[in-house]
Amino acid sequence: MTEKKYRKDFPLLQNNDTIYIDNAATSQRPAVVIEAEKKFYEEANANPLRGFYPLSLEATKRYEDSRTVVKAFINARSEQEIIFTRNTTESINLIAYSYGLNNIKAGDEIAITIMEHHSNMLPWQMVAKQTGATLRYLECEKDGTFAEETLKEGINSRTKLVAMTQVSNVLGCVNPIEKVVRLAHEVGAVVVVDGAQSVPHMATDVQALDVDFLAFSGHKLMGPMGIGVLYGRKELLDKMPPFLTGGEMIQSVTREGAVYAELPHKFEAGTVNAAGAVGLAAAIKYVESVGFGYIEEREQALTKRAMKGLARVPHVTVLGSDDPANHTGIVAFLIDGVHPHDVSEILASDGIDVRAGHHCAQPLLTYLGVHNATRASFMFYNTEEEVDAFVKSVAGVRRSMGYGE
Numbered sequence: 427m428t429e430k431k432y433r434k435d436f437p438l439l440q441n442n443d444t445i446y447i448d449n450a451a452t453s454q455r456p457a458v459v460i461e462a463e464k465k466f467y468e469e470a471n472a473n474p475l476r477g478f479y480p481l482s483l484e485a486t487k488r489y490e491d492s493r494t495v496v497k498a499f500i501n502a503r504s505e506q507e508i509i510f511t512r513n514t515t516e517s518i519n520l521i522a523y524s525y526g527l528n529n530i531k532a533g534d535e536i537a538i539t540i541m542e543h544h545s546n547m548l549p550w551q552m553v554a555k556q557t558g559a560t561l562r563y564l565e566c567e568k569d570g571t572f573a574e575e576t577l578k579e580g581i582n583s584r585t586k587l588v589a590m591t592q593v594s595n596v597l598g599c600v601n602p603i604e605k606v607v608r609l610a611h612e613v614g615a616v617v618v619v620d621g622a623q624s625v626p627h628m629a630t631d632v633q634a635l636d637v638d639f640l641a642f643s644g645h646k647l648m649g650p651m652g653i654g655v656l657y658g659r660k661e662l663l664d665k666m667p668p669f670l671t672g673g674e675m676i677q678s679v680t681r682e683g684a685v686y687a688e689l690p691h692k693f694e695a696g697t698v699n700a701a702g703a704v705g706l707a708a709a710i711k712y713v714e715s716v717g718f719g720y721i722e723e724r725e726q727a728l729t730k731r732a733m734k735g736l737a738r739v740p741h742v743t744v745l746g747s748d749d750p751a752n753h754t755g756i757v758a759f760l761i762d763g764v765h766p767h768d769v770s771e772i773l774a775s776d777g778i779d780v781r782a783g784h785h786c787a788q789p790l791l792t793y794l795g796v797h798n799a800t801r802a803s804f805m806f807y808n809t810e811e812e813v814d815a816f817v818k819s820v821a822g823v824r825r826s827m828g829y830g831e
């Protein structure tokens with residue numbers, strides 16, 4: 427029954443018998459990713475994009491080859507549309523500071539959803555405050571779906587930008603990006619997609635989705651921490667001013683000013699995280715070798731098993747849809763009378779790693795009428811035994827807290 431085909435690829439899972447089901451926070455890394463970073467430092471370490479000696483040229487080549495891997499992975503038109511950042515948060519801030527502050531003005535509207543992670547909310551709060559634009563929150567139904575009228579009213583002739591997560595980090599639901607892009611483009615608004623929770627779990631094609639910007643993090647995709655990606659449509663990126671200025675992002679500098687480098691380097695100031703980019707490329711190749719067909723099928727099976735198990739435990743409520751197909755491996759839940767911090771500590775004492783708290787989505791939790799929740803999030807390398815141990819541990823929580831049942 428248990429699927430362990432890819433488990434051996436993950437050193438931490440071999441060296442540690444913890445049941446790691448906090449993958450939405452960060453995934454584990456396969457040995458090929460750790461090796462790729464190590465190899466970069468062992469074989470090609472020099473400051474990329476600066477030196478003319480062979481080692482620096484090799485570092486540059488490996489860094490730029492990694493960009494080509496990312497480009498192909500999300501089907502961007504050109505490498506110029508791929509900007510390396512630190513993470514999703516930095517990618518979205520880049521759009522907010524560079525595009526938002528320069529293209530949005532008083533009287534305009536920015537539409538985001540109530541389920542956004544703070545990383546795709548606070549930058550837009552900042553833009554709205556600084557420009558005088560109105561920040562409009564599109565509210566979802568309890569299962570995470572959006573009513574047709576909500577989208578149509580929320581995306582209107584005043585809307586200049588729509589920012590939406592493709593998958594909620596709390597509800598796990600997949601949002602209707604194609605429909606939102608259609609509505610936004612009809613009124614001339616640009617669309618920013620937070621792909622932090624979607625890119626690791628499903629195939630992404632930026633041309634098919636027709637999005638203007640897409641942000642994601644390497645570390646949730648089995649890549650290194652400290653490397654992220656911003657995809658942007660070239661026509662937009664070309665017109666945007668740099669977010670950070672300094673070394674590496676210029677063609678020439680005088681006392682009076684500077685001519686900025688071409689894309690993508692205009693947006694990559696300072697020494698870049700080349701080893702991180704190389705590690706991310708290795709992670710992408712690993713994901714491709716596993717295949718999204720397999721990833722989706724396994725994560726679906728594990729989610730279904732977890733939700734079926736939790737449904738049999740009294741006093742447990744799962745947030746979001748009743749259908750495991752709309753959870754993308756994410757199962758956030760409440761246990762009557764027990765604070766999620768206690769839930770996660772009790773689960774930890776059984777060797778199970780889950781996240782508890784507001785999940786950086788406080789407005790969503792407030793909207794749902796809860797303060798905190800516990801979240802299990804599965805990756806294709808988890809096993810049925812791990813899911814069963816998780817459900818068993820959850821079933822014992824109330825007893826541990828002194829309740830009769």
Ligand SMILES: Cc1ncc(COP(=O)(O)O)c(C=O)c1O
Pocket residue numbers: 450451513514515516543545546591593594595620622623643
């Ligand atoms: C939906 C979503 N967006 C953005 C982020 C922020 O990612 P990072 O911390 O890698 O910038 C997260 C991380 O949990 C997330 O789940």
